[in-house]
Amino acid sequence: MMYAMRYDVVVVGGGHAGCEAAAAAAGMGARTLLVTMDMNKIAQMSCNPAVGGIAKGQIVREIDALGGRMGLVTDATAIQFRMLNRSKGPAVWSPRAQCDRGKFIWKWREMLDETPLLDIWQDQVEELLVENGEAVGVRTMWGAEVRAGSVVITAGTFLNGLLHIGRSQVAGGRIAEPAVGHLTDSIARHGITTARMKTGTPVRIDRRSVHFEEMEVQEGEHDFHQFSFLSAPRPLSQLTCWICYTNPEVHEVLRGGLPDSPLYNGQIQSIGPRYCPSIETKLVTFPEREQHMLFLEPEGENTNEMYLNGFSSSMPMDVQIAALRKIPALRDVKVYRPGYAIEYDFFDPTQLSHSLESKVVPGLFMAGQVNGTTGYEEAAGQGLVAGINAAVRCGGGEPFVMRRDESYIGVLIDDLVTKGVDEPYRMFTSRAEYRILLRQDDADARLTERAYHLGLASRRRYDWWLEKKEAIARLMSICEQTHIRPKEVNDRLESLGTTPLHYGCKAVDLLGRPQVSLTELQQMVPALAEAVAALPNRREEICEAAEVLMKYKGYIERERMVADKMHRLEDIKIRGHFDYPNMTQISIEARQKLQRIDPETLAQASRIPGVSPSDINAMLVLMGR
Numbered sequence: 001m002m003y004a005m006r007y008d009v010v011v012v013g014g015g016h017a018g019c020e021a022a023a024a025a026a027g028m029g030a031r032t033l034l035v036t037m038d039m040n041k042i043a044q045m046s047c048n049p050a051v052g053g054i055a056k057g058q059i060v061r062e063i064d065a066l067g068g069r070m071g072l073v074t075d076a077t078a079i080q081f082r083m084l085n086r087s088k089g090p091a092v093w094s095p096r097a098q099c100d101r102g103k104f105i106w107k108w109r110e111m112l113d114e115t116p117l118l119d120i121w122q123d124q125v126e127e128l129l130v131e132n133g134e135a136v137g138v139r140t141m142w143g144a145e146v147r148a149g150s151v152v153i154t155a156g157t158f159l160n161g162l163l164h165i166g167r168s169q170v171a172g173g174r175i176a177e178p179a180v181g182h183l184t185d186s187i188a189r190h191g192i193t194t195a196r197m198k199t200g201t202p203v204r205i206d207r208r209s210v211h212f213e214e215m216e217v218q219e220g221e222h223d224f225h226q227f228s229f230l231s232a233p234r235p236l237s238q239l240t241c242w243i244c245y246t247n248p249e250v251h252e253v254l255r256g257g258l259p260d261s262p263l264y265n266g267q268i269q270s271i272g273p274r275y276c277p278s279i280e281t282k283l284v285t286f287p288e289r290e291q292h293m294l295f296l297e298p299e300g301e302n303t304n305e306m307y308l309n310g311f312s313s314s315m316p317m318d319v320q321i322a323a324l325r326k327i328p329a330l331r332d333v334k335v336y337r338p339g340y341a342i343e344y345d346f347f348d349p350t351q352l353s354h355s356l357e358s359k360v361v362p363g364l365f366m367a368g369q370v371n372g373t374t375g376y377e378e379a380a381g382q383g384l385v386a387g388i389n390a391a392v393r394c395g396g397g398e399p400f401v402m403r404r405d406e407s408y409i410g411v412l413i414d415d416l417v418t419k420g421v422d423e424p425y426r427m428f429t430s431r432a433e434y435r436i437l438l439r440q441d442d443a444d445a446r447l448t449e450r451a452y453h454l455g456l457a458s459r460r461r462y463d464w465w466l467e468k469k470e471a472i473a474r475l476m477s478i479c480e481q482t483h484i485r486p487k488e489v490n491d492r493l494e495s496l497g498t499t500p501l502h503y504g505c506k507a508v509d510l511l512g513r514p515q516v517s518l519t520e521l522q523q524m525v526p527a528l529a530e531a532v533a534a535l536p537n538r539r540e541e542i543c544e545a546a547e548v549l550m551k552y553k554g555y556i557e558r559e560r561m562v563a564d565k566m567h568r569l570e571d572i573k574i575r576g577h578f579d580y581p582n583m584t585q586i587s588i589e590a591r592q593k594l595q596r597i598d599p600e601t602l603a604q605a606s607r608i609p610g611v612s613p614s615d616i617n618a619m620l621v622l623m624g625r
Helices: 016-027 056-065 070-077 101-113 183-188 248-256 279-285 317-324 376-395 408-419 440-454 459-481 486-495 507-511 518-524 526-533 539-551 553-570 588-597 602-606 613-622
Strands: 003-012 032-036 050-052 078-084 094-099 118-122 125-131 134-140 144-153 162-165 168-171 194-206 216-218 241-245 293-298 305-312 335-337 340-347 364-366
Touching: 003 016, 003 134, 003 376, 016 032, 016 101, 016 118, 016 144, 016 376, 032 144, 050 056, 050 070, 050 376, 056 070, 056 094, 056 376, 056 408, 056 440, 070 078, 070 094, 070 101, 070 376, 078 293, 094 101, 101 118, 125 144, 125 183, 144 376, 183 194, 183 340, 194 317, 248 279, 248 317, 279 305, 305 317, 317 335, 364 376, 376 408, 440 459, 440 539, 459 507, 459 526, 459 539, 486 518, 507 518, 507 539, 518 526, 518 539, 539 553, 553 602, 602 613
Parallel strands: 003 032, 003 144, 032 118, 144 364
Antiparallel strands: 050 094, 078 094, 125 134, 134 144, 162 168, 162 340, 194 305, 194 335, 194 340, 216 241, 241 293, 293 305
16 A cells, blocks of 8 residues: 655755755745655765865855855854965855764754755655656655655665775665665656766774874864855864875885776776776876875864875775875774775766756756766755756746856756766866856855745845845945045055055055955045944955955956857757758757757857857858847
8 A cells, every 4th residue: 555645846865965955945835855765864975074165165155145055054064164266366266164974964954854845754765657758756665655746856876876895896875875776767767868977985084093293284264254145153163174195105005906996997887086086096097196185184073083085995995994004194093984986877967958857757857966966066056956946847937047157056057968977077167167257255146136036045135135235335336436646555555565656546446456455445445444344244255245346347347248248149049940850051960969958049059069160150040140
């Protein structure tokens, strides 16, 4: 006898994508069920308990600006915070936080428990239910049947997951957790293409066995920066991370173990992440390197468990431990768990639309590693978009889609559905052609108003953005209207190491100099100092946002002009207008790629590998443009 349930949206998987999807769908008024195999491991940080990093930090800021939860949870559980890339321009500044792994899970659980219209069901989904070509629900291992208007699959690495340590193999989605064996087949039988990928995780170390005096200290930062635009100051103790290095003796031990490495003995056939390679891959790829940097990072406030970032491996256990003991600081190391690799199923993301709904099975949405990505942040960003659109599909309305000049999440999804993946996809600032527009400081300016009108961002969040927007405009107005005379500021300018003025200028022009910050400018412009002092709260955040807008105004405006030109192609809808196989005016490769991906707009078509500018021009001519 089946136990039947009925919801608007059912989300399969309680990882980072699933949590954001479920919270977003419920937040938009859809009755939502989150099905997870273990309620005590919701939003488990399977690899490093850290959030953010290069480009990933921008994604988390965007999730927060849209009303998502990842930024709030990260701030509440952070045990070290750093802003990466400070030596470069603000376009690539990226926040990163080390988190308390256990507290992160329970903070997410608390937020989900407090979300109206959201229920949680602990079970394993075995089958996708499809009727008349559309997804209508799921069936679980224990005999529950959940009917829903939209189904969101966020199964992570659990689909036919296979763990590897040396020559040993065990089925599993994570270590000590079972794999899901039948869901892939129940989805693939409807025409959805599937393939295999692999990822891995490093050894876990007992801090009591480490000689910290032989390591470099990496302190965190304690300024105003956070992930969420709404968070209070970080409540947990801020801890130290540590740096050490491999050496030729370590490499010799590891090379001796290569014949038993599943990456090199033919045991693993699938492709792993290029930008987060295992230690054995580093040795093979860079044989001339005599050392590789490793980061030893705490797993929480009250645990001895530490994470060795940079030592991901699937080598045999004895090889991993013997190699570690050749590092002076780890000569007496004790290990909680060796590193391991995992292979898993994913689905071709080019079969999805930009809303992350399947083109093959309407009503089916996919997000996270099942789309071929890697990383908590990439998964959470997709989950948020999938959850929003799953709710939109139930309630009616236009799909929620973000452009490439609007967010890193928009870049991520467009890359997935347009180009597909041949290795686990990781976001970098270099993937975005509009980096100056997609800074970490302006995510709220780009997205909060849109999220509020969508019904996802709260009134409190929207009101704070309006207050911040007005404050930034006030500071910029003062700088643009205040005239400065040389005799008033030249002594100050010389003390800062910059050329004195020969003629008067506006205060905003002085701010364009690298040596002059908004803080320094306040010493020269009393009206500006008074306006800053009058700010009611989050003063540093407002000042930084205003300073970036003024210092980089020319670059920002130029990039906006380029983006606006591209919008013309984004506005040209082409789906359904062309019979690609019979278009002799374009190349055979372009015909094949266009037919397979079926792009929505001409701009999307232009980004498909193998579609040339001449192909796009031919399509414009055929459309009478």
